[in-house]
Amino acid sequence: MSTAGIHSTVSAKATAACALSSTIKHLGFNFSVCRNFSAVATNGSRPRRLATKRNLALAMSSYPSNPLEVCVKASTTTPNRLGDCPFCQRVLLTMEEKHVPYEMKLIDLANKPDWFLQISPEGKVPVAKLDEKWIPDSDVITQLLEEKFPEPPVGTPPEKASIGSKIFPTFISFFKSKYRSDGREQALLNELSSFNGHIKENGPFINGQKVSAADFSLGPKLYHLEIALGHYKQWSIPDSLPHLKSYMQVCALPRIETDQKSLEAPKELQSRKSEEEE
């Protein structure tokens, strides 16, 4: 199927820095992506991880000849801009870390084009084209990226892979809750607190000194959590969880350039919320 004529195609080569910087600024990974082709925690006191020449050469040797196509959520407010979707952000971060050139196709989720529905019958993003096949789901895509582009490896060891994985579902549950006393806030606090303890003992990343797939998955979600709960519930992460906060700083970006006026992630969550309330 030809995707020629898709207006919302953004070439990752020249524009990755801008396009992804909007992603990265949204989602917040404080990585200097697209500058030195590596994920570097830019907080001076934190460990820095620079790509070695050898790693970079290895990574480049497995580059696809054409940029890898990936359908991602378009901004709901700004034309030709990436929207806020933690699943898309996870995939983009993985490709950035692996130096894989890619081409984003921005999908307006409120008005999905027919060609997109053909390749993604569930109508969900992200969807990435790997070996001429359109693959949905960030779990599957990131796993295939690891297999196809092994350098640098970003896999999280199995014993750590599920750390923090309950935070997002408990956040959504609390976000949707109508009554403060229904225990959902406490459930979220328990998960955040347990993660805080993990980072205290093992940080700064989930797998210690090295950023890995689990951070690419959790970082964007924590960003959504903070914005959505702050905006809709006037809730913020308690000061009693300083290691979680510093993790969010290491993984997080300066928020100033976040397109906060659009509050895109919360908008999406808001629609889920209204559905729930109906």
Ligand SMILES: N[C@@H](CCC(=O)N[C@@H](CS)C(=O)NCC(=O)O)C(=O)O
């Ligand atoms: N499990 C999927 C979830 C993807 C997902 O839910 N994506 C949302 C955007 S954040 C979506 O495409 N929703 C469809 C819609 O809003 O119509 C993954 O990990 O990729």
